[in-house]
Amino acid sequence: MKTTFFLFFTIFSLNIKAQNLYKFSNDIEKEINNDKSGDNSYKYQIGAMKYSMSNYYFKGLQTWDKLGRKEKNYLMITV
Numbered sequence: 001m002k003t004t005f006f007l008f009f010t011i012f013s014l015n016i017k018a019q020n021l022y023k024f025s026n027d028i029e030k031e032i033n034n035d036k037s038g039d040n041s042y043k044y045q046i047g048a049m050k051y052s053m054s055n056y057y058f059k060g061l062q063t064w065d066k067l068g069r070k071e072k073n074y075l076m077i078t079v
Contacts (some may be wrong), residue, residue: 022054032063040069 028050035043044066051060 022049025051025056026055028054028056028059031040 028047030041031050032043032047035046037043044063048064051057051063
């Protein structure tokens with residue numbers, strides 16, 4: 001009886017946690033636009049992470065590109 005209760009409780013708690021992780025892309029976009037933290041890089045990083053957790057990988061990459069980081073110019077030396 002104790003093992004059945006423990007198993008039921010574990011499955012039920014994992015199910016609730018999984019439902020809180022997934023969000024629709026429209027909801028994530030609204031959260032990014034409504035973020036008033038003042039730091040654009042922070043809100044785009046969090047947005048990209050939420051997209052990737054919800055299996056919107058391409059949108060996550062597009063959001064990550066909005067960070068505005070400068071590309072580094074590397075010197076290529078060939079011999």
